[in-house]
Amino acid sequence: MTGTGARPGDRLLRGVHRTLTGLHPAVESVLAAILGLLVGAVLMYIWGYDPWRAYWALLKGAFGGDYEIASSIARGVPLILTGLTFSICLRAGMFNIGAEGQMYVGAAASICVAYFSLPHPWHLVVGILFAAAAGVLWSLGPALLKLTRGVSEVISTIMFNWISRFLVFYLVAYVLVDPRQAQRTVRIPLSARFPILVPGTDLSAAVYLAVGFALFVYVLLWHTAVGYEVRAAGLNPTAARYGGISIKRTMVLSFALGGVAAGLAGAATTMGLPPTYAIISGLPELMNLGFDGMAVAMVGRNHPIGILFAALFFGGLNAGGRVMQFYGANPVPLEMVRVVMGAIVLAMAIPELARVLPAVAGAARGLVRTLSPKARKEAA
Amino acid sequence: MGMGAEGGAKPGPDGYFLRAERITKVYSDGTVAVRDVTLELRPGEIVGLLGENGAGKTTLTKVLSGLLPPTRGRVVSPRGPVRFASPREALDFGIGMVHQHFALVGTFTAVENVALSHERPLTPLKLDATRAKLEALMAESGLKVPLDVPVEKLAVGEQQRVEILKVLSQDVDLLILDEPTSVLTPLEVDELFKLLRRLRDEGKAIVLITHKLREVGAITDRVVVLRKGAVVGDVSTAAVTREELAQLMVGKAVGTRAERAVELSTDEIPAHGSHGHSERGPGVLHVEGLSVAGTTKPIAVHDLTFDVYGGEIFGIAGVEGNGQTELVEALTGLRPALKGTATIHGKNILGLDPRQIYKLGVAHIPEDRWVLGLVLPFTLAENAILGVHRWDQFRGPLSVLRWGKINAHVRALMERFEIQATGPNAPAKSLSGGNQQKLIVGRELAKDPAIVIASQPTRGLDVGAAQYIRDTLVEMRDRGRAILLVSADLDEVLALSDRVAIMYEGRFMAVARPEELDREKIGMLMGGVGVKG
Numbered sequence: 001m002t003g004t005g006a007r008p009g010d011r012l013l014r015g016v017h018r019t020l021t022g023l024h025p026a027v028e029s030v031l032a033a034i035l036g037l038l039v040g041a042v043l044m045y046i047w048g049y050d051p052w053r054a055y056w057a058l059l060k061g062a063f064g065g066d067y068e069i070a071s072s073i074a075r076g077v078p079l080i081l082t083g084l085t086f087s088i089c090l091r092a093g094m095f096n097i098g099a100e101g102q103m104y105v106g107a108a109a110s111i112c113v114a115y116f117s118l119p120h121p122w123h124l125v126v127g128i129l130f131a132a133a134a135g136v137l138w139s140l141g142p143a144l145l146k147l148t149r150g151v152s153e154v155i156s157t158i159m160f161n162w163i164s165r166f167l168v169f170y171l172v173a174y175v176l177v178d179p180r181q182a183q184r185t186v187r188i189p190l191s192a193r194f195p196i197l198v199p200g201t202d203l204s205a206a207v208y209l210a211v212g213f214a215l216f217v218y219v220l221l222w223h224t225a226v227g228y229e230v231r232a233a234g235l236n237p238t239a240a241r242y243g244g245i246s247i248k249r250t251m252v253l254s255f256a257l258g259g260v261a262a263g264l265a266g267a268a269t270t271m272g273l274p275p276t277y278a279i280i281s282g283l284p285e286l287m288n289l290g291f292d293g294m295a296v297a298m299v300g301r302n303h304p305i306g307i308l309f310a311a312l313f314f315g316g317l318n319a320g321g322r323v324m325q326f327y328g329a330n331p332v333p334l335e336m337v338r339v340v341m342g343a344i345v346l347a348m349a350i351p352e353l354a355r356v357l358p359a360v361a362g363a364a365r366g367l368v369r370t371l372s373p374k375a376r377k378e379a380a
Numbered sequence: 381m382g383m384g385a386e387g388g389a390k391p392g393p394d395g396y397f398l399r400a401e402r403i404t405k406v407y408s409d410g411t412v413a414v415r416d417v418t419l420e421l422r423p424g425e426i427v428g429l430l431g432e433n434g435a436g437k438t439t440l441t442k443v444l445s446g447l448l449p450p451t452r453g454r455v456v457s458p459r460g461p462v463r464f465a466s467p468r469e470a471l472d473f474g475i476g477m478v479h480q481h482f483a484l485v486g487t488f489t490a491v492e493n494v495a496l497s498h499e500r501p502l503t504p505l506k507l508d509a510t511r512a513k514l515e516a517l518m519a520e521s522g523l524k525v526p527l528d529v530p531v532e533k534l535a536v537g538e539q540q541r542v543e544i545l546k547v548l549s550q551d552v553d554l555l556i557l558d559e560p561t562s563v564l565t566p567l568e569v570d571e572l573f574k575l576l577r578r579l580r581d582e583g584k585a586i587v588l589i590t591h592k593l594r595e596v597g598a599i600t601d602r603v604v605v606l607r608k609g610a611v612v613g614d615v616s617t618a619a620v621t622r623e624e625l626a627q628l629m630v631g632k633a634v635g636t637r638a639e640r641a642v643e644l645s646t647d648e649i650p651a652h653g654s655h656g657h658s659e660r661g662p663g664v665l666h667v668e669g670l671s672v673a674g675t676t677k678p679i680a681v682h683d684l685t686f687d688v689y690g691g692e693i694f695g696i697a698g699v700e701g702n703g704q705t706e707l708v709e710a711l712t713g714l715r716p717a718l719k720g721t722a723t724i725h726g727k728n729i730l731g732l733d734p735r736q737i738y739k740l741g742v743a744h745i746p747e748d749r750w751v752l753g754l755v756l757p758f759t760l761a762e763n764a765i766l767g768v769h770r771w772d773q774f775r776g777p778l779s780v781l782r783w784g785k786i787n788a789h790v791r792a793l794m795e796r797f798e799i800q801a802t803g804p805n806a807p808a809k810s811l812s813g814g815n816q817q818k819l820i821v822g823r824e825l826a827k828d829p830a831i832v833i834a835s836q837p838t839r840g841l842d843v844g845a846a847q848y849i850r851d852t853l854v855e856m857r858d859r860g861r862a863i864l865l866v867s868a869d870l871d872e873v874l875a876l877s878d879r880v881a882i883m884y885e886g887r888f889m890a891v892a893r894p895e896e897l898d899r900e901k902i903g904m905l906m907g908g909v910g911v912k913g
């Protein structure tokens with residue numbers, strides 16, 4: 001005996017309702033994106049730019065052709081991975097802000113493969129393993145601090161980000177430096193590079209790694225006992241403990257897995273780019289990819305599949321933004337794109353965004369009702 | 381006896397305090413929880429709201445108290461339609477509600493929680509005044525709670541008392557109580573009812589939700605029966621018998637459980653002995669000299685020694701908060717013991733984690749279903765495997781969960797325990813309180829364990845469901861399983877147990893066969909009066 005109702009209309013009603021609520025998260029993300037773009041448009045207008053032309057340029061720059069689409073995807077690749085770092089830990093009930101630093105060490109570790117040679121796929125595989133291992137090692141610091149001393153992961157990951165940042169600055173400047181060009185590291189040889197998929201763009205086979213890893217995380221979290229434990233511990237640690245789940249285990253596991261993702265993001269920004277690339281001092285190619293990953297995770301609703309779409313969207317914003325800043329007589333600076341991103345993230349934080357619409361409609365209806373002469377007569 | 385939606389004597393136009401007019405509530409997943417309900421609440425009247433688990437009682441009262449907007453229909457007062465944007469507004473209007481799942485801030489003490497409920501924006505909390513008020517209320521109502529301990533550290537029964545006191549302290553005209561008695565002992569219930577009668581005589585309107593027909597007869601003036609969201613009876617209590625009420629609740633449903641509910645309506649819990657006795661088997665749980673620290677006191681369990689045998693139900697009766705919670709948590713790996721030993725089948729269990737203890741054949745029905753028993757955002761299916769998610773039958777290679785098998789298991793549970801939900805993928809938080817309880821009990825009993833440690837196993841279950849659980853426990857006992865039953869429901873403990881221990885301040889005041897104890901003596905022992913047995 002299931003369900004409350006046996007009345008004929010109920011089934012249909014229930015079906016419609018369920019479809020609508022099932023779409024809720026996606027609808028909310030889309031609404032947030034639209035809201036963010038609107039805020040951006042208003043700001044552009046205030047500063048005397050033409051929002052329509054700017055967004056047109058942005059759209060064309062992001063998805064206007066094969067080259068543009070490939071570039072957008074390429075920019076999304078590391079964001080998929082850093083987004084996963086944040087989401088995995090959030091699902092486990094922790095706020096891991098450490099993707100940025102873990103990605104730096106991952107990138108630095110992958111550069112190390114330039115110092116020895118191996119045949120093609122193996123050289124690449126070893127580099128991937130280096131990066132993943134470095135990411136894991138860097139994530140274990142905060143994890144162990146939390147486990148043994150109860151240090152909040154929010155604080156420790158932020159601190160570890162700074163340590164890793166200056167550590168990698170140092171490594172780039174003094175250890176991994178190319179003796180012929182002091183402003184960058186040695187170049188990773190072709191044998192350890194992801195094959196480029198669209199010539200002339202940054203899109204390499206690293207995209208398969210990122211998408212594959214996202215699918216892996218999805219399967220792990222929703223279709224294995226281990227992932228079940230992680231999610232249970234994240235949603236209700238007391239009940240999880242009652243259910244025989246070791247919170248310490250799920251904690252370390254999710255941190256380590258997040259470390260792998262962040263390390264791979266580092267690899268994607270070194271081995272995953274065309275052969276001319278190396279890490280430049282100051283890390284301009286890497287900077288903020290970890291933090292942007294958090295935005296991607298939020299818009300993707302902390303779901304691996306959602307993150308794929310969100311990363312493509314943010315990748316498109318980044319790629320298109322570059323076109324936008326050179327477009328027309330009065331080009332819009334790239335910073336505007338970051339304003340839009342910020343506005344989107346803020347909009348995501350409005351709780352139950354999609355419910356706001358019916359509520360506004362309801363309030364409007366109420367207002368009309370109280371103002372209408374008929375209603376006033378009734379009340380009297 | 382009026383059987384329509386609007387029965388009873390028609391009062392004058394302003395004779396009511398609040399009226400629900402053709403209320404329908406559809407939840408976002410499409411569940412029609414309340415269907416076209418019209419109901420009038422009058423000052424000076426206690427209305428009993430009755431219905432099976434999932435009938436829509438909680439939903440209806442949430443609509444009345446402004447917590448949920450109705451999908452259709454409206455709530456009107458003599459001054460016109462009312463619409464509350466928040467419980468705060470409802471409170472200002474004079475409506476207070478004791479929630480089935482308490483609305484308390486866990487890290488706040490009882491005093492702070494109550495003061496908070498009186499709080500106005502930008503005014504300081506009146507802690508001293510609140511404390512004085514609470515102390516007076518505690519003396520008057522007989523509901524005692526520790527005032528200065530964060531409420532999350534209290535036993536569920538104590539939290540229930542805080543929740544009741546909170547609402548009693550608010551000067552309201554309409555008092556809605558959603559299953560306030562499910563974890564109270566009979567004496568506490570009597571005291572509460574005395575107070576409710578006084579409030580009624582002062583002219584307050586009161587709505588009481590309960591599954592205990594005895595309580596309905598004892599205190600209500602009028603009974604409203606809900607079935608599948610619709611009002612199927614609105615009658616004066618004096619004009620109706622328990623059988624008629626039970627029949628109204630279950631409707632024309634046939635099936636042993638529904639019939640049993642009607643049959644039990646006069647007697648509710650079959651007297652002791654009707655379950656027969658089975659041969660006591662070998663010892664399963666052995667506890668010796670066990671002391672456990674409490675959340676609110678340094679020592680909650682004092683030097684306890686007892687055995688639970690296979691083929692036996694060992695009941696622990698007592699007022700909630702006398703160490704039962706700590707004892708159960710120590711035996712299930714959730715709380716460290718101070719000293720003593722505890723073994724299952726001769727194997728030590730103290731210091732093990734819950735998973736290792738379950739492996740020894742333990743099932744645990746926890747008293748707090750929202751904190752311990754369920755992961756509320758999880759689906760029914762996900763909750764149904766909590767603690768057994770690593771069983772081989774649910775896992776394939778690489779630890780991949782076999783959702784097909786799991787869903788089949790869940791459907792079987794839903795069928796067997798009559799869990800009402802839209803399906804295995806319904807979130808657990810969308811289940812009614814009683815159905816959540818059925819889910820937990822079903823999950824634990826389906827383990828077919830060597831010993832069941834059951835705290836308040838029938839809390840919030842309707843008559844039929846509660847009896848089904850009791851029958852299942854007895855049937856497991858007859859198959860040689862050991863059962864440790866902890867319950868505030870004295871009738872239940874007495875009816876089911878082969879031996880009963882009365883617990884007071886961490887000690888057993890007496891351990892005896894139920895027929896050796898009369899209620900008066902038990903009452904004294906539970907209050908700490910009597911010789912140590």
Ligand SMILES: Nc1ncnc2c1ncn2[C@@H]1O[C@H](COP(=O)(O)OP(=O)(O)OP(=O)(O)O)[C@@H](O)[C@H]1O
Pocket residue numbers: 003004407408409411412413431432433434435436437438439440480800801809810811812813814815840
């Ligand atoms: N948040 C929700 N979302 C979807 N359905 C819900 C929600 N809350 C309750 N329901 C459904 O509405 C129906 C009525 O639930 P309600 O809690 O009102 O029952 P109840 O009469 O209080 O039962 P109980 O005696 O078990 O407490 C049930 O079928 C329940 O599954």
Ligand SMILES: [Mg+2]
Pocket residue numbers: 437438439480558812813814
């Ligand atoms: Mg209820």
